[in-house]
């Protein structure tokens with residue numbers, strides 16, 4: 091096996107169950123997992139991550155890439171059909187060791203407080219982590235439940 095399980099890898103910790111994101115796994119395919127971001131309590135801030143420890147789309151077969159594309163599409167569609175958010179920013183950084191895609195929802199308060207665009211994402215995350223409330227956490231959990239029901243019906 092070329093996939094070395096690195097205990098320090100957050101991605102591997104989620105896959106092997108050592109780190110459980112809020113709300114648990116929302117949905118799972120053969121090679122990918124969909125979950126709420128484990129650290130930032132923004133409702134609908136979702137992460138698709140691979141079960142394999144690779145850093146790039148290039149680490150997947152063509153079939154796995156199709157599986158991923160389908161999951162990305164379904165997830166984006168779910169955010170729309172469940173009226174969670176209207177606009178999403180999608181990010182995948184190869185400098186991160188374990189492949190994951192961020193689906194970052196855009197809400198009006200973000201624009202008002204920070205501005206609009208990729209360059210504000212880290213500031214927004216920082217702000218939300220520093221101002222976490224129980225109410226917000228509950229909203230995130232409710233959204234996870236909605237998404238789980240949505241995927242269970244598909």
Ligand SMILES: [Zn+2]
Nearest residue numbers: 099102143188
């Ligand atoms: Zn990993």
